[in-house]
Amino acid sequence: xxxxxxxxxxxxxxxxxxxxxxxxxxxxxxxxxxxxxxxxxxxxxxxxxxxxxxxxxxxxxxxxxxxxxxxxxxxxxxxxxxxxxxxxxxxxxxxxxxxxxxxxxxxxxxxxxxxxxxxxxxxxxxxxxxxxxxxxxxxxxxxxxxxxxxxxxxxx
Numbered sequence: 638x639x640x641x642x643x644x645x646x647x648x649x650x651x652x653x654x655x656x657x658x659x660x661x662x663x664x665x666x667x668x669x670x671x672x673x674x675x676x677x678x679x680x681x682x683x684x685x686x687x688x689x690x691x692x693x694x695x696x697x698x699x700x701x702x703x704x705x706x707x708x709x710x711x712x713x714x715x716x717x718x719x720x721x722x723x724x725x726x727x728x729x730x731x732x733x734x735x736x737x738x739x740x741x742x743x744x745x746x747x748x749x750x751x752x753x754x755x756x757x758x759x760x761x762x763x764x765x766x767x768x769x770x771x772x773x774x775x776x777x778x779x780x781x782x783x784x785x786x787x788x789x790x791x792x793x
Contacts (some may be wrong), residue, residue: 707768
């Protein structure tokens with residue numbers, strides 16, 4: 638119950654009733670009442686996403702609102718280009734080039750930077766595909782191939 642009280646305390650500003658309210662902590666009876674509920678009048682919420690995301694069953698969540706299958710609320714923070722439903726190899730190459738554009742001047746090292754660039758693209762796509770991957774996702778380390786003055790990064 639302490640964890641629930643902590644969450645309640647963080648979720649609202651609690652004050653004493655009366656003419657001169659003073660800050661206080663949430664009363665224990667509020668937490669007990671929440672814990673005693675047998676059902677809730679709203680569906681479960683696993684998370685809120687602001688950009689289109691892949692779902693565990695492989696479909697793309699791109700319609701704003703609550704998705705009952707994934708228990709995600711998609712609340713877009715802007716307009717997103719979703720691309721073609723069945724991309725060609727040229728479409729994929731264009732998308733990869735767009736992902737690499739922000740780091741085009743980074744000095745990726747080794748094998749003409751192919752491994753570093755592939756790791757960078759994988760790191761970028763992992764955030765989009767996170768909901769579709771059960772369990773943990775890989776971590777991506779960023780290391781510098783050069784000393785301090787001429788800093789560059791290489792994901793890997």
